[in-house]
Amino acid sequence: MATMIDVQDVTKRFGNMLAVDQCSLQVEQGTITGLIGPNGAGKTTLFNMVAGAFAPSSGRILLDGEDVTGLEAHALFSRGLLRTFQIAQEFSHMTALENLMMVPARQAGENFFNACFRRGAVLAEETETRKKAEDVLGILKLTHVKNEKAGNLSGGQKKLLELGRVIMAEPRVVLLDEIAAGVNRTLLNDLAAVVQRLNREDGLTFFVIEHDMDLIARLCDPVIVMAAGTVMVEGPMSEIRNNPEVIEAYFGGTPADGER
């Protein structure tokens, strides 16, 4: 199995604060890899570096074998890595369908030459994009709100739409950042099912930060536990749950059911 994301000895300092401390981890191609750990463990900082929000202070990050250390999000996107993004304010007045239709980075309609001289091709492409967006709405069970403005959707529906935008972009690896937060159980089941389907059927690799341990247990294998800026342990959730070091890091030694 090829390594999709390879974090090598990465450190991130904010002034005197060592947020990530010589951390090394791998996300293998075709996996749904979870990243968990107590508050302040460095998960978000690590994610931010992998997603191109900021560069590491030291260390290297490889994407599918290529050194991408310090590349910005748009450069990573063109290499197939995408992080779920909140529906930006400016898109909230657009409908669910429009939000999906505008995702492809290089729509023919945006190309001046095509717009002027190849109108037929542009129209064909728009029809194709609309069809794909409608299919994605169907997968997400959002067809009934396709003409609703994104800003009027429930929190859970917005998360599903975010995932829809990811599907439209056709990435190879997706970073999911706390998708369960504020989502009801029914919609969460839909979200989890879509992630599993994309993983199994389309071979998408997922790297998931999540505080909902049930969701992690259901989706992720392996699970990487971070503490104090580095990796503490890695393995299937069934092992992680009973690992004394993990219990100590989360609960100060008080045995619990693994829920934060």
Ligand SMILES: Nc1ncnc2c1ncn2[C@@H]1O[C@H](COP(=O)(O)OP(=O)(O)OP(=O)(O)O)[C@@H](O)[C@H]1O
């Ligand atoms: N921009 C910043 N400036 C200064 N310190 C920061 C910054 N971002 C994060 N930190 C610090 O780095 C450490 C790691 O934070 P981080 O948000 O990465 O942890 P986390 O594991 O994602 O925590 P949580 O689960 O609470 O989101 C924390 O002590 C945090 O206060």
